[in-house]
Amino acid sequence: MRGDGTDAEDFEHPYLPTSSPNIVGEMLAALGLDSIEQLFVDVPTSIRLSRPLRIPRMRSEFELLRHIQGLLNMNRTTQSIKSFLGAGCWPHYVPAVIGEIIARGEFLTPYTPYQPEASQGLLQAFFEYQSMVCELTAMEYANCSLHDWGSALGEAARMAVRETRRRKILVPHFISPERRAVLQTYVEPIGCRVVEVGQSYSTGRVDIEDLKEKMDGDVAALYIENPSYLGFFDQAPEPLAEEAHRHGALFIVGVEPISLGLVKPPGEYGADIVVGEGQPLGLGLNFGGSLLGIIACRGESLLRQMPGRIVGVTTSKDGERALTLVLQAREQHIRRERATSNITTNEALNAVAAAIYLALLGPTGLRKLAETILIKTTYAAKLLGSIRGVEAPIFRAPHFKDFTVRFTKTSAQEVNRRLLAHGIQGGKPLRGEFPELGEAALYCVTEVHSKADIDELAQRLEEVLAHP
């Protein structure tokens, strides 16, 4: 095995079963050819690559593992550093069952179930995921994944624009700036504007007077996040839905899925479309690279506008229950330029992982987990707020996982620098995103933080702030 291009005929590799002169020879003979190069004669010589690709030499499996392990070991992960980061990607325990199931070749290696008869297992897993999303959100219809919360919001906004034929989306002031930026890239090309609605700096509630002023006949939808990007709940959002509907606009709510085990779901307070991030449902941190866009809606009209793959139950030729992809006329492979979206490959396996997670926890486990998180968040915010030089939480409302902290004597960056020296990763500094909040940061606490962890954070913070 030389891999240096000097003997093209004699190159063996574990992933190339036919790479031997004999086998290649047999196939060439069947084609009446002398060399494989004859199959490339129609490629103009002027553009042919006349040298080998300048990439590193081929490695054996053992060398590959050693090389990559060496690089990954350079990272200091949340196993060695106590991290209090959330803000769109949250630390949660991933039950062992999930990894075992999604590692199986039967889930990991098939393609999209375009041949339903040979993919019933996958289709059922997707159907169960859809069902669970609808149960969590109290909505009627869900698809089996979009890429992430941001793009789900973008798609939801486009649904609203198509449905209402209007050109404005209202978003709350404290919307995640990252999600707002993604929303912008999704709606700008269709001439739709994003307009901010004020939120109280003390309670986080949407300023209803400002909303009334901005709501008009050109608003396609009002979007809120509950809990907010900054972690606080709006416990009485019904008037917002009413205001939107009074003007013929849709009400879109962005959610945190675990919290829905405990709090009122948006389907019960007037949401037309729900979007959210499924990462907390058993997907792990993965450097922010394992995301899952949740989307659900009510009403047949919105169902037909919803992008992505949807699985439904039907019957088969011999009368048995069977599943298949439905309403494919919405999708790009049928409708092409008039499709509801271009989405093809999505985050299917992540949706299966989320379904397994929800099946393991069940309604009782999910509620218990949500309560645990609510208690820990409240405890952490209260404890940090008792430190001199710290205000926490900034907003007077119950918080879930994320909560805001304000430093009155030093910068959030500096605090983080000093905490890191003690093996602690502080929360996300917010000065760049919301300068009006002062030297604020977004801290996160979940079921993976013990009381001792939280107490240690408080103790270190106290030390850091006592010696600025």
Next chain:
Amino acid sequence: MGHLVPEAGEEASEVPPVSQLLDPGFVRSRPPGLPRVSEVEVVRHYTRLGQQNLAVDLGFYPLGSCTMKYNPKINERIARHPGLTELHPLQDQSCVQGILRIMYELAEFLCEITGMDKFSLQPPAGASAEYVGVLIMRAYHRQRGELESRTEILIPDTAHGSNLASASMGGFTVKVVPTDREGCVDMEALSGLVSRRTAGLMLTNPNTLGIFERNILEISRVVHESGGLLYYDGANLNAILGHVRPGDMGFDMVHLNLHKTFSTPHGGGGPGAGPLGVKKELEAFLPVPTVEFDGSQYYLDYDRPLSIGRIRPFYGNVPVLLRAYAYILSMGAEGLRRVAQLSVLHSNYVMRKMLESGGFTLPHSPEKPRKHEFVVSASPLLQSHGVTAGHVAKRLLDHGIHAPTMYFPPIVPEALMVEPTETVSKEELDGFIQAVARVVEEARTSPERVREAPTQVASTKVDEVKASHPRTLCVTYRKYVELYAPHNAK
């Protein structure tokens, strides 16, 4: 119960009870209808579901346009490394140098493989990358004050539907370029369609017929002369790895499908990754952030004022990127070149044998070699025996083989698109050829057997009409109980 969750026992004594932390009106009154099962039941349920799927790990999967190659297991082990799984995306830069270096190096490999100057690893799929490409076209023409006039994107009639949907999402009108009788872009028609209204042309090469667009340099000249940009859909890169690069063909933008060419698993429909590469002139428009190196540290660069903005949170489907990185190092330069050679050899070998069975024709230049995939028409079977491409595909399932892609591209009647890939033994190729021959023979002697397929997989033929009909549409368990099992209702 299926899983014991931790309690907040210690903290609970220091804060009010949950009932006082939330307004009673905001607490969920009806629990969600999730399953209430033990861990054992969950494991058995999903394991059994797994047994009802065909998959690459089980057998030959010649789905054209999808490059269903083997997914190396070492890549799975690597992706489980806590150096990735336990890493938060917002951690201090000093703590994430290892993963940033891998992403940076991957981008460099992809530049070399495609002949482009810079890559964004962010798009989570090919279609997403196409949309970014369309947004870059907007930004480019807007910078030149020509966005108002450049309203059209040209796309061949053999293109994947996502190309058209992406162009349309970006606010452009799609102009379809016909394919000529030889199976390539009709150059005369192209010249007639290209104008000052052209923002760009989106092309796959080799195209979805598996034919190499030999006029690519002329196509590039025509589009660039009119001021448009040239976009490469990299779905078919497997055919040309190490032989020719899109950057050398004249393309300004290229997307790759890591879950196709670069062996990352399909997962039933994702996660994948669709990195987007551009030439120097378009670098400034790439989405933020990009991964950079300043000589001593790797870092995320958000300071890109001309960027089209953000297309998603964080940095891309990193576990997928890591697998592709590992794959490239597993193959090396000669390995990748060999991948292209063998995928093309397998495709032509299977095609020759399938045509010998007499059940299919090869529209468009039958004397021309194909590349890694080919499209035959089952029209002879339809005309003589009433057996369609769909019937053939379903009957192949009964032989334990996943069907080829059906009815795509739309310009070929009764199309079957076959892509064997390079990761298959000759025994399996011959097994497929024999299965096809048997189905053709069966179509001649007992066509009704072919038409009632499949009968040997998890389900017999599914009623698709009923599935999407408004009265029987059923996409949740709640609705299922209502329609099919009211005695189960709680």
